[in-house]
Amino acid sequence: MIRLRYVVILLMAAWIAAVAFANTPTPAGVVDDLTGQADASTGQEPPRKLAKGSPVFAQDVVVTPSAKDKARLLFSDGSSLEIGPESKVALKEFAYDEADKSKSRQNIEMSKGVFRFVTGKVVAQNPENLKIASPLSVIGIRGTTTDHWIQTKQTLVLGKPSTEVLAELHALRESSSGKEVTVQTEEGLMVLKKPGDVAWVRPKLPGSVRPLTEGERESFGTFTIQRKNFDPAPPRRGLPGGGG
Template sequence: MKKTISIISIFILFTFNALASVGVIERYSGEAYVLRGNKKIDVVRALKLERKDIITTKKNAWVKIKLNDNTLITAGKNAKLVIDDYLYDGKRKAKASFSFSKGVFKTITGAVGKISPKKFKVHTPNATIGIRGTEFYVDASRPQEHIICTRGTITVTSSFGEVEVEAGRETFAQSKQKPQTPTKANQQNIFKIDLAIGIHHPTATHEERTLIEKSEGGLIKPLIQSIPVNTPNIEPVVSENTAEEETSTNIEESTSVEESSSVEDTIQEEVTTHETTDEIKDTAPVIPIHNPCPLPPSR
């Protein structure tokens, strides 16, 4: 009797774990949906995700997924992502497997990548990506897949061979070939993917934005145009490094404002010591206004 109860308990626990939520839709833009068995579910914020879910985005859409171990996956437009397998108990049992069938993606691994890095896999049509505590990009929108590592190290494997890609380097994978020898990553390629998945780079110059737009042949043009100009409450999807850079920029701007106020007070004191307006103009220093984040002109 006890043995029967134990078997039933294990079965119930297994079933519960299999059907339990593995993560949520943290943010999204545009039209996207989840295929779950025979059901088609429209993506909404905080929608719970399960194993075997298929997440699909349409034109000019993107979604950001947060899994239970804090792994973050952002998919751009016309993308298809499958949660093949996922397990995380908050301790030592951890594994994750995803298929990026098409589109562009950014992945920042969480606890699973630290606890069981060998059990974290991303499959593309032409290769399999293994990780070691990593942040990486995948562009599977073309027959020749583009894979960039921006933190940690990844391995890119096909049936014809394997390459190791360190941070700051990129490789290309295509059917029936070994992945290319990694080379130094091009920052403009990262900008392209970031813009395609809804990430706004405040440090990108107008020339860089124009070059990115032309090189992509219109893929991200609507997204560039949709980025508000001089909008302080924009909420870009950012990695931890980008957040630290923005915090540093805010501190510098705040310091600049304080210094500017101090200079203005000094000018006012000098104004009171002169008898004519001409003398004031001659002695007052010019305060340059520097914009650290040039934006494109209005279109």
């Protein structure tokens, strides 16, 4: 009788482990590199500290708390997202299916701070399945490397902390396929046609497309972990983070 009970307990434990394994989500990617600290949280779960090699998942919100923190996420389709200091980004959706292109999708929402995004196979399969958004813009990307800066400040609204967006920069940095980048705001559509073009966006004001300044080039080169060939060296200053 005791042996039968022991067998039943083992079977129940195996079943519980199998159910837990089946319910474990597939990682969207991993932390490819890290300087300082980065935290990830899903829904109401407490934040978990990330390390190099840590998995990240769809629905994660990733934060770099201080001015010294940087992270680089590498997704399973080969795309990557570099996250600068004092930044916050939500990995809203991610799926990559090499056999069924209709199932592949990627949705990233940048809240504050600085970012560099390099597209991967999701875009190659179907560009419409990639969505990059910020508080003031929706960015259409087709096989490119882009830089983004969302400048914010913390304010109090009715006694409660609130984040105010001051301005955004969205820059086309590299495009091996010669593709354009679109930046859609409430005030209209801007098109970045060549590397070095940047969209300047402000709340409730018309945006504009102009070349990156030398200072902006240097600043975008400062926050990244992995330097690209278009980044000036050595950089002299850095963009501020999200500002709060």
